[in-house]
Amino acid sequence: MKFFILRIWDVLRAWTLKWAHSPHMAAALFFIALIEASFFPIPPDILMVAILLINAERWWFYAGLTAIGSVFGAMLGYAIGLVFYEFAGRYIINVYGLQGAVNAIALKYSKHVFLTVFTGAFTPIPFKVITIAAGLFKVSFWQMVFAAIVGRSMRYFIVAFAVRVFGKKINHLVVKYFNIISILFVALLVGGFLVLKYFLR
Numbered sequence: 001m002k003f004f005i006l007r008i009w010d011v012l013r014a015w016t017l018k019w020a021h022s023p024h025m026a027a028a029l030f031f032i033a034l035i036e037a038s039f040f041p042i043p044p045d046i047l048m049v050a051i052l053l054i055n056a057e058r059w060w061f062y063a064g065l066t067a068i069g070s071v072f073g074a075m076l077g078y079a080i081g082l083v084f085y086e087f088a089g090r091y092i093i094n095v096y097g098l099q100g101a102v103n104a105i106a107l108k109y110s111k112h113v114f115l116t117v118f119t120g121a122f123t124p125i126p127f128k129v130i131t132i133a134a135g136l137f138k139v140s141f142w143q144m145v146f147a148a149i150v151g152r153s154m155r156y157f158i159v160a161f162a163v164r165v166f167g168k169k170i171n172h173l174v175v176k177y178f179n180i181i182s183i184l185f186v187a188l189l190v191g192g193f194l195v196l197k198y199f200l201r
Helices: 002-020 025-036 045-054 056-083 085-095 099-111 113-122 127-136 141-176 178-199
Strands: none
Touching: 002 045, 025 045, 025 056, 045 056, 045 141, 056 085, 056 113, 056 127, 056 141, 085 099, 085 127, 099 113, 099 127, 113 127, 113 141, 127 141
16 A cells, blocks of 8 residues: 555656646646546646746746646636536536536525635635536626636745746755645645535535
8 A cells, every 4th residue: 555655656757747847837737726626536736836846936927827827727627517517517426426416506605606616716625626617507607707816826826936936945845745745735635525525515
């Protein structure tokens, strides 16, 4: 089991460093942000941070690119829920084991669309479930988009600015303790799923 976990960290590290040093890193970051908001499990934060540790001067560009990709991903998630739920949306929800959470999200949407989407956009709560549910329950598309813009922009610009300010001081620590940071990152990701699954019912 320990070997399996360490292998996951090694793969994650190799994948991150590969794209962070790739000439196509901007396209990769945009694509990961897009698919994460609609079905992919791994948030783009880890790749964005790796890129910024190499090129922190353009923190605003990469933060904006990630936010734009994620907003387009939110639109894709909305379309999946609205048009392709039986074909793809239900499968995505089932893969993450969040069938029960969808009804709770419906209740949240009935009370406040903006706050529900903003919470999913800004926090580790899996955003893809929020966007798919938005389409499924036919909430206001433009409210969803506006909340996604605000939430995702705040999240990525805060992270990017922090890396810009503290990047040089933490760069060697990130490289040295990448495995530990990865474990904490995955724990945060899993925690987001657990919050959605058990505490929002």
